Amino acid sequence: MRLAQYETGSRKPKSDLTAALAQALDVAPQALDVPDIDSEIGLMHTLFTLEDIYGLTISEADGEICLKVNKDKGRNAYDLLKMLFAWKEQADKLAAGETSREEYDRWRYYYPQFDTTQHWVKVPSKELSDALVKAFKDKL
Template identity: 50%
Template sequence: MAIGERIHFFRNLRGMTQKYLGKCIGFSENQADVRIAQYETGKRNPKEAYLNALAETLDVAPEALNVPDIDTYVGLMHTFFTLEDVYGLKIGEIEGELCLRLDRSSKSYLSMFELFYSWNRIAEKLRREEITQDEYDEWRYHYPKLETERFRNEVLAFRKNESNN
């Protein structure tokens, strides 16, 4: 999905107009809606400073806006192929179902395992209805910020518990 589509998605999710969003990130009254429309249609791409301002205003991580081109199934497949080449992601079959898995012999296996483990842990909480869809989406759209904060809080709680014992 192109960056413009992500901006449009999050702008609508937050209930903002193009003009309001544009003004929030510093464009003039006359340029605000025009510039955001240009971003959303792909006629322009925001420079890094505007990308960061958009992410802050939309309350998401900048990485949530700047994703690979997955607008088509072919583009999505090439994204998977790149993930296979770079990170050792493999396709396979388990009990008749297609699945993606991490290749244990890959150099990036441990790092990728930690990332997937975190994702699965939060997704499992959603499946068990321990968190809401909104909380799950908040985790995804702010990743890795909330994951880092949760981990830090868990470590601090563990240390506090250890020092009390």
């Protein structure tokens, strides 16, 4: 029961239990916790998770570290790549003076509300979906 609560996030194990589990699994305790991205270690574990889920890769170009998304990793990776391109587009506009810092921050803080590069749709309710299926059933 308690393990299921840990898995769903409704409970968090105490630090001594996390340390014991980490030792048994031969991983860092931070690998078993929701990362705190306000710390460098937590941010690193977030990046490791992005590597696992989205195919994030690390490389070097011109003496600087670069992070890349492998779009062939799957649909999630492809969607993340599209979102990152939208962010890059806004950052480029800021750098070129085509948008103000306030507009750029507004775009970031309300993302994806002001993202014009992608088409975000609201998923209809189950009731509306059922009504549409019923109404157009004879035409399907």
